[in-house]
Amino acid sequence: MNHLKVALMQLMPENSIDGNLKKGLEACKKAKAMGADLALFPEMWSIGYDIPADIEEMKARAVDVDSAFVRAFGELAKELNMAIGITFLETYDPLPRNTLCLFDRFGNNILTYAKVHTCDFGDECNLTPGDDFYVADLDTPHGKVKVGAMICFDREFPESARILMLKGAEILLVPNACPMEINRISQLRARAYENMVGIATVNYPKGQPDCNGHSTAFDGIAYRPSEPGSRDTLIIEAGEREGIYLADFPIQEIREYRSREVHGNAYRRPMKYKLLISEHVEEPFIREDSR
Numbered sequence: 001m002n003h004l005k006v007a008l009m010q011l012m013p014e015n016s017i018d019g020n021l022k023k024g025l026e027a028c029k030k031a032k033a034m035g036a037d038l039a040l041f042p043e044m045w046s047i048g049y050d051i052p053a054d055i056e057e058m059k060a061r062a063v064d065v066d067s068a069f070v071r072a073f074g075e076l077a078k079e080l081n082m083a084i085g086i087t088f089l090e091t092y093d094p095l096p097r098n099t100l101c102l103f104d105r106f107g108n109n110i111l112t113y114a115k116v117h118t119c120d121f122g123d124e125c126n127l128t129p130g131d132d133f134y135v136a137d138l139d140t141p142h143g144k145v146k147v148g149a150m151i152c153f154d155r156e157f158p159e160s161a162r163i164l165m166l167k168g169a170e171i172l173l174v175p176n177a178c179p180m181e182i183n184r185i186s187q188l189r190a191r192a193y194e195n196m197v198g199i200a201t202v203n204y205p206k207g208q209p210d211c212n213g214h215s216t217a218f219d220g221i222a223y224r225p226s227e228p229g230s231r232d233t234l235i236i237e238a239g240e241r242e243g244i245y246l247a248d249f250p251i252q253e254i255r256e257y258r259s260r261e262v263h264g265n266a267y268r269r270p271m272k273y274k275l276l277i278s279e280h281v282e283e284p285f286i287r288e289d290s291r
Contacts, residue, residue, distance in 0.1 A: 001143030002252045004171060006200045007031035007039040008215040008245040010238050012207055013048025017061070020045055021069055027244060028076055028084055034246050037105075037140045038083040042202045042215075043152050043177035044098055046088035049204070051123040055095070058126065062089045062096040065112060070101055078107030083138055085149070087175045090114065095128045100149050100175055104139055111136040115151040116160065120289050129291070133160065135167040145251055149173045155187055155201070158194070159276065165195035165264055171249060174201040180214035185237070192218035192233050196257060196264045198249040206240035213240040217247030221257045 009027055014020050024045060031039040043049050046069055052058040063069045073086040083104050090099035098115040114130030135148040148169030154160040155174055164172055174188070180203050192199045199218045204211035217235040224231060238245045258264060281290070 001140070001145060002250070003142065004140060004145055004198075004249045004251050005035055005037045006171075006173075006217065006247045006249065007034060007036035008200060008202045008217065008236070008238060008247060009039055009041045010202060010205050010213055010215045010241075010243055010245060011042070011045075012205055012242045013045065013050075017046050017063070017069060020048060021072060024086070025072060025076055028073070028080065028082070031244050031246075032080045032082045034244060036082060036246060037142070038085065038138070038173075040085040040173050040200055040202045041087045041175060042204045042211075043175040044087050044089055045175075048208065049177040051089070051127075053123070055126055058089070058096060059091070062091040064091045065099070065101060065109070067091075073101075074103040074107045074109060077103040077105060081105045081141065083140065085173050085175070087151075092128050095126055097128045097130060098124065098151060099130075100151060100173070102136065102138070102147065102149070102173070105141070106139070110138065111147065111149060113149040113151070115154060117153045117157055118291075119153050120291055121287065125289060133163050133167065135164060135169045143251075146170045147173060149175075152176045152178060155184070155191060158191065161191040161195050161197065161199075165197055169197055170251065170254060170258075171198040171200065174199060176201050176203040176215075177208075177211055178203070179210060179212050180216070181212075185214065185216055188216060189218055189233060192220035193222050194263055196220045196254070196261060198251075198254055200247055200249075205242040207242075213238050213242075215245055217249070219249055219254060221250070221254060223257075223261065
């Protein structure tokens with residue numbers, strides 16, 4: 001497998017789930033025409049990341065994994081022979097989740113991931129956090145690639161990308177809904193570099209509240225034998241405007257790079273990191289709204 005082309009669906013949501021369904025399906029067809037192997041939506045596309053403060057209203061706006069909204073993207077994935085990563089507010093007990101479903105080109109749901117690091121300091125305080133990070137084998141027309149996911153705030157914890165790398169992920173899908181500025185983009189560059197993974201992040205365009213576009217893709221390849229010194233791992237950075245942006249990941253080169261370089265899991269000392277699994281929190285990091 002030489003390449004994986006990911007369409008970053010930097011789209012402005014409509015005012016209803018039906019509007020987002022129609023716009024999302026049409027955008028996927030455009031992504032396929034552009035040559036995409038996978039189309040990825042920004043965070044919680046079903047409701048445009050508009051989380052109601054009222055819990056009952058929030059529950060009413062949530063949809064099940066087997067809902068018509070989600071199934072439509074699975075059916076289109078099969079029709080287009082293209083993988084689709086669709087995001088939505090998921091019906092869940094006792095409270096909804098912030099979820100991504102990845103359909104392969106045959107229309108199979110190969111990965112369902114709910115955001116682990118919910119933003120408990122904001123609108124997500126009433127959501128149910130996800131329980132783990134998952135990796136799946138994505139079958140493409142060019143071969144298979146191991147894909148994992150993290151959502152928005154997950155990216156701010158090095159452990160998210162690290163556990164996905166340890167589980168074998170080669171590409172990380174990152175739906176997003178927040179201002180992507182130099183520090184957050186730098187986090188993604190670092191996650192790609194230190195884990196030797198490709199990272200595709202999709203944000204809403206400018207005009208969506210608290211968002212500014214700048215969807216990005218990094219290949220994680222910091223050094224090439226044919227080039228002196230280090231290189232920027234950035235494949236593409238979108239501007240602020242709405243659009244579909246195609247990121248071309250050199251999968252075979254990423255694999256060769258991972259087989260020889262020093263990052264990732266090559267020289268780690270896991271037995272020295274036991275404090276990382278401690279749940280004890282001390283000042284200055286104590287927050288009353290933390291769960």
